[in-house]
Amino acid sequence: MIVMCDSQVPEWINREKVHIIYHSDFIPEKYLPTFSSNFIETFLPLLPLVEEKFIYGNDDMFPCRKLSKELFFKGNIPCYSIYVRDYFETGPGDYLRRNAYNLITGKKQYKKVVTTQHSVISFKLSLLQICFKKYKKTLLKSLSRFREPQNYNQYIYSFYQMMEDTIINKQQKMISYSLKPEIIEKIINLDLKKYDYICLNDDVDMKETDWKKIQNKFETLFPKKSKYEK
Numbered sequence: 001m002i003v004m005c006d007s008q009v010p011e012w013i014n015r016e017k018v019h020i021i022y023h024s025d026f027i028p029e030k031y032l033p034t035f036s037s038n039f040i041e042t043f044l045p046l047l048p049l050v051e052e053k054f055i056y057g058n059d060d061m062f063p064c065r066k067l068s069k070e071l072f073f074k075g076n077i078p079c080y081s082i083y084v085r086d087y088f089e090t091g092p093g094d095y096l097r098r099n100a101y102n103l104i105t106g107k108k109q110y111k112k113v114v115t116t117q118h119s120v121i122s123f124k125l126s127l128l129q130i131c132f133k134k135y136k137k138t139l140l141k142s143l144s145r146f147r148e149p150q151n152y153n154q155y156i157y158s159f160y161q162m163m164e165d166t167i168i169n170k171q172q173k174m175i176s177y178s179l180k181p182e183i184i185e186k187i188i189n190l191d192l193k194k195y196d197y198i199c200l201n202d203d204v205d206m207k208e209t210d211w212k213k214i215q216n217k218f219e220t221l222f223p224k225k226s227k228y229e230k
Helices: 037-042 094-105 125-141 155-164 181-188 208-221
Strands: 002-004 020-022 053-056 061-063 077-080 082-086 112-116 121-124 174-178 197-201
Touching: 077 121, 094 112, 094 155, 112 155, 121 125, 121 155, 125 155, 181 208
Parallel strands: 002 020, 174 197
Antiparallel strands: 053 121, 061 197, 082 112
């Protein structure tokens, strides 16, 4: 299942194998259009066609090897990493983590932040729906079409599961890079099969030739065509 805007469906997707969920399928019309991931993730509990146990990842997550169900769930218990580190005022996402934790716990974080590993997260739909209903007024009031300091995102749901349900604190083996032309060769020389995921954040300085090198790396890693492609 892929969530996207109506006009963004890639031609190569095999529509017989992939469910395309448009923003308009689960976000109320009065809030559209939007391209803020914070905004979109606030409405995760309203996603259609989702089973009780599901996993969610952003479009910068790339699996590097075959992954087992046990990486994400042990029975009915979600598995993901929760830890505490220093708060970064300019760090991407830390204000979202602080907002979510403070709302869920009623506490205040300042110098430290509770965070989940930036990876693919395991969710139980029923818990997300309870959380959304409980904090709906606050969540809707926080919405903005562009990213703003008062926003919430998927962290509110991973923290709610942590507080209300047993989770297994399990770290995935992954590596993360902000893509810049000067580190392309380093990525190309990585043994990606050592990792569950690699996270690649794009950059405005990336050129078409740089993207081609990354594409070739993945084609070497996965030489066979996926069933999700035409």
